Amino acid sequence: MKTKLIKVHPEDNVAVALSDLKAGETVTFEGNDIRIVSDTKAKHKIALTGLKTGDQILMYGVLVGKANETIPEGGLLTTENVKHQSGKVSGKTETTSWKAPDVSKWKDRTFMGYQREDGQVGTANVWLFFPLVFCENRNIELLKDVFDKELSYYKTNNQRRLLRSLISGQTESPVTEEEDHRPGIFENIDVRFITHQGGCGGIRQDSVTLARLLAGYVNNPNVAGATVLSLGCQNLQIDIFRDAVNTINPDLKKPILIYEQQKMGTVEEMLNTIIRESFEAIREADKIKRVPAPLSKLKVGLECGGSDGFSGISANPALGYASDLLAALGGSPILSEFPELCGVEQELVNRCTDPSDADKFLSLMKAYEKSAIDAGSGFDMNPSPGNIRDGLITDAMKSAGAAKKGGTSPVNAVLDYTEYVTKPGLNLLCTPGNDVESTTGLAGSGANVIVFTTGLGTPTGNPVTPVVKVSSNTELVQKMPDIIDVDTGAVIRGEKSIEEMGEEILEYIIRVAGGEEKTKAMQLDQNDFIPWKRGVSL
The missing domain is CATH 3.40.50 (Rossmann fold)
Structure with a gap:
């Protein structure tokens, strides 16, 4: 007979329905016949014993709530009859022991990763573009449009086909061979872009935290290098970002290209410079190959x-x-x-x-x-x-x-x-x-x-x-x-x-x-x- 209930921990006083249960049906569980009080959908919980108001509800062997009202055996737990409650913790009460699982069949296994100079190993090889402040989001989006269309393999998807057909009034719109078969330029590097709404206008602590987060992305072993855009007058100054990078990894050798718009003249001049210099750096990063690395x-x-x-x-x-x-x-x-x-x-x-x-x-x-x-x-x-x-x-x-x-x-x-x-x-x-x-x-x-x-x-x-x-x-x-x-x-x-x-x-x-x-x-x-x-x- 297929099991209809499961109890996660021996001390639990509730069980999880593994399939939909009907009101009035009787379910045999752990040697007891439990009458289901109301329709219960799979994944929901029923009481294994009658619970009075204030009684503790245990699941996974820990306190997960208390009864807000009387819940009969076989009764469905709901937001109306159960209130959140958790155990109080003041400090360490014991030192737990751990028996590690047998990993003998994996101990000599490797994966093909990207070895970085600091000893970390990437599972991907990404050149990352990001701004230090939201004012540069538009420029990041402009760069994304240029790089995505010129560097990446792309294929016209069903949504573009649909829109094209709606515009033309035809049931189908032709797809050119170039659109469906254009190869990528690089083999070993992906170019990614992120934007955000921070870097200025909030409290200074938010900008410092954002700097640490972005520094962590640069230090992530999956990142080969980065192009960073700054406006110039924002809270998250370039030196704050550089300090954050240095704190995480004072010997970081990855290339980081930083551009400050208020020192560079027109948008077109700045973008042209960024594209030229970033392309050369991306070309170098593409030379990095996967090598075996331990798990x-x-x-x-x-x-x-x-x-x-x-x-x-x-x-x-x-x-x-x-x-x-x-x-x-x-x-x-x-x-x-x-x-x-x-x-x-x-x-x-x-x-x-x-x-x-x-x-x-x-x-x-x-x-x-x-x-x-x-x-x-x-x-x-x-x-x-x-x-x-x-x-x-x-x-x-x-x-x-x-x-x-x-x-x-x-x-x-x-x-x-x-x-x-x-x-x-x-x-x-x-x-x-x-x-x-x-x-x-x-x-x-x-x-x-x-x-x-x-x-x-x-x-x-x-x-x-x-x-x-x-x-x-x-x-x-x-x-x-x-x-x-x-x-x-x-x-x-x-x-x-x-x-x-x-x-x-x-x-x-x-x-x-x-x-x-x-x-x-x-x-x-x-x-x-x-x-x-x-x-x-x-």
Whole structure:
């Protein structure tokens, strides 16, 4: 008989519906017959025992909420009868032990990467254009139009064909051979462009933080060099950016071309100079070839977005096992999204190898939550309408599942936003839960691959770092096959174990890192970049 419920942890008093349940039907679970009180959609939770008002609700073995009213056995948990609640943490209570998984079949494996002079290894080779201030966004867009059309392979897509046919009044519009078959100019370099709304007009601290983020992008091993545009009078001065680069890597040898418009005359003169000099630098960067590199050179960002009630059962634990494999191999998995670690702080604190990191983690969490409360919000406001519709009804419930991406390995470093990853093993990076702000931060802290789990679907990508999409359920893959790379729905169906799916994810990461696979986000040319202004962003 197909299992209809799953309990994640032995101490849990709720279970997740694996398929739609009808009111009045009886489900046998763990030797007990449970009568379903009301229609329950797959991914939602039911009470395994009767709960009184104020009773604690446990899932993943941690406190994820309390009953707001009486909930009978077999009753559906909703935002009306459950309120967010999480455990209180004051410090480290124990030192947890870890048995590393067997990685013998990967220990001699390599990926084909781009070796940088500082010892980092890129999974991509990108020349990056960006402004220090939003006033230069238009010039960045002008340069993007020129370089995209002249350097890149491009193919007329269905949307251009549709618009062309509407303009001409014909059912089909002819496509020239040049449009469909024009080759790229360079073989080993991609040229990418980012814009933003910062650099001036806000508080000075925002500009300094933006400088550190952009410096992290330049230092990212996937970046070969950069062209940087400055207006001249903005808060984010060139020397602030240079200081930020020097702080991250005082011996950086990558070429950085910087242009200040207020010193260069007309726009046309400036753009002509930028194009000439950047083209020569890009031509040199194209000479860099992929070479074998050990898996310990992988820094993998762990991200989730558009999560559903299955994310914490299939995709996130499977990614967590891949994270443990990578940590055991000497690589650096990076767990982000601090609002989605609310409720699991004690476990993470106990996993910190350095007591100062445990203190830093709690300090960052408390400061972040206080800023949210001061703005009239709080971590309890984190679940999105889509999360709630698919069974994630409290932030602690969402967090307990989201934290599974980090596996079980020791926490070797805790980093604030824009701090750069330098230690092997699991790193915790303070970012918001906002998908793009978080992936933007992961790349800025050195991630050379990002793995992004989702249950509802999201097209997010990054301009310098490949983003691998992992689906929690097969239905999403069938509905949105153009954005999903790996399907973990087999875990929900009981066809594969968490460990088997984790190994599949690691193998896919290795292929992406070596240029053997292009992720769906790369194929869609999805290059999202949103810096986090250190105000409240959930």
